[in-house]
């Protein structure tokens with residue numbers, strides 16, 4: 001079932017390892033087939049080295065397993081809240097990557113200090129509010145998803161393809177699982193550069209709106225012109 005999506009989601013999980021974003025069995029990536037309303041996600045607690053496409057777990061959007069003998073990642077309910085709330089996303093990646101998690105633990109949004117950041121995030125990387133004791137004691141992983149959604153408010157999830165969960169770590173997303181893992185790597189990279197920026201100049205200002213908009217919208221949206229147009233034939 002969903003063999004191609006299983007392979008894509010497995011590769012996206014392995015990309016987290018290749019990029020040094022996860023230790024041991026930390027982290028998880030999922031992808032969704034919107035036509036079938038089914039999610040493919042990493043199994044819980046299986047070492048990355050041993051993971052095969054058939055180990056991935058297929059669930060519906062309520063979290064019920066429909067294929068696979070293993071238990072899904074315990075963070076599945078967070079992923080499901082995001083898929084249910086943001087129909088434009090097709091993949092979610094979660095890590096405890098070092099610099100992004102440091103910002104999450106400091107509960108500080110990452111300011112947009114330059115064009116590398118603006119190419120991916122149109123403005124700061126937000127940080128969620130902390131969960132209440134009741135939210136932690138209850139459906140903790142699902143409530144983590146709700147905290148993300150509350151912090152996103154009316155933000156376009158494709159213009160802000162990730163967030164820092166307070167005292168926890170980053171979640172990134174995108175139109176598909178491969179790009180979600182890519183965005184998790186980029187988020188770690190810009191978190192690291194922002195840390196260095198502040199250590200060089202603790203009063204460094206954010207990039208101006210004109211530069212931020214220029215870089216973001218040359219890659220995203222209807223007037224994007226960066227890279228090769230998808231439907232353009234070679235002359």
Ligand SMILES: [Zn+2]
Pocket residue numbers: 094095096168169
């Ligand atoms: Zn986590």
